[in-house]
Amino acid sequence: MNFRFGRVGLRFAALLMLFAFAPGARAATYAHVPATFGWIDPSAHTPVVWTGAPGGPAAECTGGSAALDDDISQELPLGFTFNYGGTNYTSVRVMSNGRLQFNNRFCGYGTQTVSPRTYPYPYANANVVRTMRVYGADLDPSAGGAVSWASIGSAPDRRFVVTWTAVPEWNAAGSFFDLQAILNENGQFVYQFGASNNPSGGKAQIGWELSTADYDTIAFTAIGTLAGTAILFYPAAGGEPAGGFNAFETSTGAGSIAGVIRTKVSARSFDLALVALNAAESAVATGFTGSVKVELLDSSNNSGALDAAGCRASWVPLPGFTPLTASFAAADAGRKNVTLTAANAWREVRVRMTTPATGTPTATGCSNDAFALRPASLGVAASDADAQSAGTARMLANTGAPGGVVHKAGRPFTLTATAYDDASAITTNWQGSPSATLTAFLLPSSCLNGGPGCVLATGAFAGSGGTVVSNTATYGEAGAFTLRLTDADWAAVDAADSSADEREIRSAPVAVGRFVPDHFRLAAGSTLTPACAAGGFSYMGEPFGVSLTLLAENAAGEITMNYHEGAGAFSAAQLAGLSWVAENADDGVSLAARLVPPATPSWANGSLMLPAAAQISLGRRTAPDTPDGPFDSLRIGIGAADPDATVKIAGMDMNAATSGDCVGAGTCDAAAIGAATRVRFGRLRMINAHGSELRSLPVPVRAEFWNGTGFATNTLDGCTAIGTVTPNPAPSTCTLNPARSGEGTPLVAGTGTLTLAAPNARGCTDLLMTTPSWLLGRRDATDQGGDGNLHDDAAAARATFGIFRDVLILRREVFR
Incomplete structure (x- = not known):
């Protein structure tokens, strides 16, 4: 301002002010709290037009003024109704010295004393009732800076903003002040303090006054310390406003x-x-x-x-x-x-x-x-369409064996998860991807030998309405288990502050099963070994070697280790056995009834293996009791006798009851073991012999086989040995018992010789050779064992010495 008081006038004015405007009781209609500083950019706001400015409206100040310096605006429209101290206003005046004034045109000069710098009209003062003082220094817009105003925002959050931008103080070179007063439509108001420089050292008031009995001022250290701060004023009767x-x-x-x-x-x-x-x-x-x-x-x-x-x-x-x-x-x-x-x-x-x-x-x-x-919990169900397809036709909750619903290991089945709230209503907004945990093994009672398939893969879930379904779930082992589904991702937003128990959505454990192998597989190296390996054949009824390993596998070809017989696992009756078949030259005539297979061993961790000494034989025909064969292209195979009638052997290539390509026809029911082998109906035969009692006598021995029309020497036999001979068995009437040689000697190309020493006496000897059961023949019509089998006679012959003589003793021709 332009300081116009003389020393006496100044002293009088000061005394008058101290007398007239001493603070009285403070009703404190408004309370205040610190507020968040948020400077509103005034660059687009309207400059304040001062009423005493040259060329402007007529001066409207009362109580003394200086144009542009200690000046006041006309009534400026707020743009909304603002209640100040119980009275509604729609306009306000801006006074250059940091004040907003309601229905009050008083200006007055801005400086009381220059050194130290003090200011007139401190609250409470009757001249400045119904005013707000953002900072009551002697601000001088005529010396620089700008004062602007604007009504911004939209109902019900409109604001009226007055800004002093870099306005200096009167007669204080280098000073500037950034101040902002904001009236809020809700009846609150805010003072904001930007940067300032105050070389005069003056400390003006900050506050408000409704009347000399209702006002408040703000305590502060210096205006510079308020930079970047804000103060919110609110009606005290309504309590502290919430920011x-x-x-x-x-x-x-x-x-x-x-x-x-x-x-x-x-x-x-x-x-x-x-x-x-x-x-x-x-x-x-x-x-x-x-x-x-x-x-x-x-x-x-x-x-x-x-x-x-x-x-x-x-x-x-x-x-x-x-x-x-x-x-x-x-x-x-x-x-x-x-x-x-x-x-x-x-x-x-x-x-x-x-x-x-x-x-x-x-x-x-x-x-x-x-x-x-x-959701509070998940409900879960396992199901399938059939033993190897996903679907919902059958529930997979079978924990017993054999029988009941079974599903093939490694084949897809369906998992259905439904989310429920704490009142058991479906939470339709849930759409998660739960993971699975096997909480217990039921059958067998553990995962044996770390079976690779003891893992449930849930597959991909999809769905809506609180239910998600996976049709690609798989389990790679045999047996039954209990399953828990957990959605650990739904509450991922709380990973940093909530425990797993708080976040995770879990199901109760549910029983799922029963899973069986997808297939059995005959392992490579399964073979048949002929009894006479050199000749590549066996006789009917003669045991010959068989080796095989049958593997229980899942759909991925992994062994299902849990397919096991033993304590805590399955019993033999709950696991597959073997069914044996045989057929010659794919003729469609099953020989299975004549097979005598080895005993079926126990399953051990998904493997059924015959012992190294295992043998099998193809018996002779019993009805009719006549020779048949030869079976020079005999195939023997196995089928799986699965008690659940579900699991088959992979790669089956036999059907002994039909001829032709069973693979192409899809009618195979067994897998062939190794290559074809020869099996023949055989007999061991000794030929009657006679000769001089003075010389040794050879007795021919032959191994013969039925060639389809009659018996012929089995030239492939180099394995059968000449058996031990019993002389003159009852009821023989022969009495000679010459020494024998050749017993135990193998036949060569199916033939051999038993040699009798010269007895030096005339007579006979009956010979009965010990004969393997598979080489017994028929010499009579007597059923030796009472079993209807007439081919039950051991090889036998009679040797005579000196009885059948030739009348010609010596013939001699003489040539002269």
Whole structure:
């Protein structure tokens, strides 16, 4: 200002002011709290036009003024109705020395003393009633800077902003002040302090005055210390206004303004602490009272911008949740616990709080932490369409054996998971991808030898409405187990603040089964070894070698180790046995009934292996009791005698009851063991012999086989040995018993010789040779064993000495 008081006048004025405007009782209609600094850019705002400025409107100041320096504006439209001290206003005047004035044109000069710098009209003062003082220094717009105003925003959040930008103080070179006063449509007002330089060292008032009995001033150290700060003034009768809100766990420490919210369960009540924040959102607004609407928002969509309240427009209220009204009383000191219950399931939820609970909000806040609302539990069912296809026709809950529903190991089946809330209603919004845990093995009681298939692969889940289905689940082992499904991802938003027990959605363990091998496989190296390996044949009824290993495998070709006979596993009756078949030259005539197979060994960890000494034989025909064969292209095979009638041998290539290509026809029921072999009906024969009693006598021995029309020497036989001979068995009448040689000697090309020493006496000897059962022949019509088999006679012959003589003793021709 232009300082116009003389020394006497100045002293008088000072005395008058001290006398007339001494502070009285302060009703304090408004209280104040620190607020968040948020400078509003005034570059596009309207410059204030001073009423005393040259070329401007007529001066309207009362109480003394200086154009542009100690000056006042005309009434400026607020753009809304502002209630100040109980009176509604739609306009306000701006006074250059840092004041806003309602229905008051008083200006006055701005400096009281120059050194030290002091200022006139301190509150309380009757000249400046109904005013607001952002900083009451002797600001001089005529010396520089700018003062502007604007009405911004939209109902119900409109604001009237007045800004002093780099305005200097009168007669203080190098000084400048950035100040801002904001009137809010809700009846609150804010002072903001930008940068300043105050070389005069003066300390002007900050405050407001409605009347000399109702005013307040702000204590501060120096104007420079206020840079970057703001003060919110609010009607004290309504309690401290909330600058925002937050919500967190009730266990969060007292005085906290932020915290976490852990995972919650659908349809299960939970408690949260609501906290009102001060205007700066830096502490609890302990004086806040009023109603607060509490909403739950689906905050999974973050496409919207984050607003000043910590909310996004893309966060929408949870469908079906009814907002709660929380009433803060003075005794709550700005923090109140509420109990909430929400239905359905949501991956990310936030709490939105607004006050008042109805009507136009004056403060809003969203919880700083998002939390998940998860289903209480999962229901799970395993099913299939058939033993090797996914579907829902059959439930897979069989824990016994044999019988019941079975599914092939490694083949797809169906898992269905449904999510339920705490009231057992389906949470239709859940759509998760649960993982599986095998909680126990039922049959067998453990995973044997670390079977590679003892893992359940759930496959990919898809679905909606609270139910998801996987049609690609697989289990690679045999048996039954209990299964638990867990969705550990639904509440991933709470990974940092909630335990696994809090976050995870789990099913109760359910029994699933029973799984059987996908197939059996005859291992490579399974062979038939002829009894007479050199000749490549065996006789009917003669045991010959067989070696085989049958493997129980899943669909991926892995051995199902749990397919095992033993304690804690399966019994023999619960596992597959072997069925044996035989056929010659693919003639469609089954010889299975004549096979005498080895005993079936036990399954051991998915493998059935015959012992090294195992033998098999093809018996002679018994009805009719006549020779048949030869079977020079005999195939022997095995089928699986599965008690569940489900599992077959892979690569089957035989059907002994049919001729032709059973593979192409799809009628094979057995897998051939090794290559074809020869099996012949055989007999051992000695030929009667006679000769001189003075010489040794050879007795021919032959191994013969039925060639289809008669017996012929089996030239392939180099294995059968001449048996031990019993002389003159009853009821023989022969008495000679000459020495014998050749017993035990193998035949050569099916023939051999038993030699009798010269007895030197005439007579006979009957010979009965020990003969293997598979070389017994028929010499009579007597059934030796009473079994209907007439081919039960050992090889026998008679040797005579000196009885059948030739009358010609010697013939001699003489030539002369």
